[in-house]
Amino acid sequence: MSLRFAVLGLLEDGPASGYALTMRFERSLQRFAWTARQSHLYPELGRLAEDGLIEVVEEGARGRRTYAITEAGRAVLRAWLLSPAKPRAVRDEQALRLCLISALEPGEAQEVVRRYQAEAEAISAELRAMADAADADSEHPRGRLRFGRLAMELGIRQSEAQRQWAEWALDRLGGGA
Template sequence: MDTMSLRHALLGLLEDGPASGYDLTARFERSLQKYAWTARQSHIYPELKRLADSDLIAVTEEGARGRRTYAITDAGRTELRDWLLSPPRPRAVRDEHVLRMSLLSVLDIPQARGLVLRHLEEADQVAAELRALADAADTEPHPRGRLRFGRLAIEYGVHQYQAQQQWGHWALEQLDRAEAADPHQRQPSET
């Protein structure tokens, strides 16, 4: 787990308003988990402690059963802005969908078509989910009068999945052309 990005994701979520570890976990799951970054509760709480120890966040309230509410500090805002304005570090890419699409030539055309269709269905579903999130975000004003946290990221996701949809339709056309050009394509193996 890249704690630097988790650190900055948490600072960004706290920039949207004070929250407890539980609330941050819920915000993470709603706004980042499925589309941008994965973190478990077991990662979030230790990182909150490190952020507090570094004076990037502060405990603003303590409640029952050790519940703490955190707020971003000025130093945390500076850290977040510095990170946002710095160039991203090279990252290891691990995208199973892209890997599968890269290896489609291993399959027979009907098998490849089935895989592309599943990929296209998923892109359609996620694009619709993101569009619904964008529509909901557009109807509710932000308490500070700024763009709602993540609204620009939601639109980025919409465009990303629209590109996957376009690719899926293009790939299906290519498979159809290949099949039409060679009607004796080998059939899926019977194994």
């Protein structure tokens, strides 16, 4: 069900084709919030259009369609955003590995934590670069609060907390930097 809201939110940031939405997913949501493949996205676009939550605003070559959110879509998105979140199902392979790390020898566990630390640092750097670019885009109607900027900051802070945890864990494992 959340795919529908992810698509509506992406279209709230401006009209887009299915391909452009797929790229927006890959750049902004997929790695940090929600995963959707192109094969999931196109049927959802059809359902959203049937429900009157989006509309085709342009048709181009080879059946390319550009979609925009409707007022009804904005109202549905707004209602969902303001409603309490449902309990989430967690499926985080990295967290599972860390929960089971005691099955490894100390040196192996240190290596797993170092990889986790390096990944957190890379994600933080990537998000900081994206945030800097978003902050510099004063042409966007929402300026610094454009789509995803607040979520980027959440990701930056989470990755920083993960890096700090990795330092702590390495210290406990006797392999601190």
